[in-house]
Amino acid sequence: MKMNTRMTYSSRSRAFKAVLIGALCAFLLTGQIRSATTVTSAVSVSIASFCLMAVTSSSVSLAIANPATPGAVPANPTSTGTYAQYSSTVASGVTRRITAAWATGNSAPTGCELRLTATPGSGQGSSAGQIVVSTTARNIVTGIGGCATGTGATNGAQLAYTLNIVTMTSLVANESKSASITLTMTDS
């Protein structure tokens, strides 16, 4: 009886260890895939999809300033100095997208609207064109498959923010607004 009890305990312990080892292997395997630009599958298991995204800078500034010619409408200021960088793996036939929105309570200065265009590098998805930023999440990049944009200063989808003057006569001198834009990478 004593021996049977020990044997059962020992068997369960081995199984438990095996589960732990298996789980550990899976996490290590996933970690390796994320840090690599190519995938070599030596294990006959399905590869889970993942997506990771960051931006190269958390702040952008836009100012409407004097026009070059008196009487002209000031130029729409643009910032193109930041990039969205992402790593993604997807199942066959599946793609991802990046959307942009701001929370309720955010707004552009009176008479203006904030526009955004994201231009990804080759093989990193397709630009969805210019959007007007609002509380509704709108696509800025679509068709993202398996890729890693890189992490250099100019790698990834270039983010072009433009403060567009809609109604010149509504501008208010010295008005300043600060808005938090949320970029979300998710399944299409």
Next chain:
Amino acid sequence: MKTLKALTVGVVSGLVIAGFAFAVSTANQTVTMQVNAICVLGVTGNPSTLTVSAPATGGQTPSNPSSNTTYAQYTSTVASATTRKLTAAWGGSDAAPAGCSLKLAATPSGGTNQGTTAGEITMSGTAQDVVTTIGSCATGTGPTSGAQLTYTLSVDTVTSLVASESKSATVTLTLTDAA
């Protein structure tokens, strides 16, 4: 066999957990948007020479020559509840020919916030309003955009006119905050 099953379960569980963990990713940026105070002014050129010449009929006072081919063009942004104005003056040593005075009227196009004419002024060394209540606006840059400037050389005292007298004066227009 049991060990193999457990290993498989562990691998699949690990991958599924990892998959769920990275299904969505977000990043935030703070965009600061600023409208600077803008106050820029230009003119389309110099008015033509104003010449007092012979009247059509002998005995008449010569007519007052005028030029209205130039425009003041401006871009402005103002703070809430404030306006700007356009003033005109010439230097302390400038003067019209004897017996004459130089008059100026500026007529905005009527576009929103481009201001209201202050009527005709007689030019002097003291800045006088020619357009008031200018808000946030851009007059445009075309050859006839903006506030039309009408300069008139008024013959005030015909008996004081001096033949062949010629004067050149520099008129300064200023776009500034209304007091």
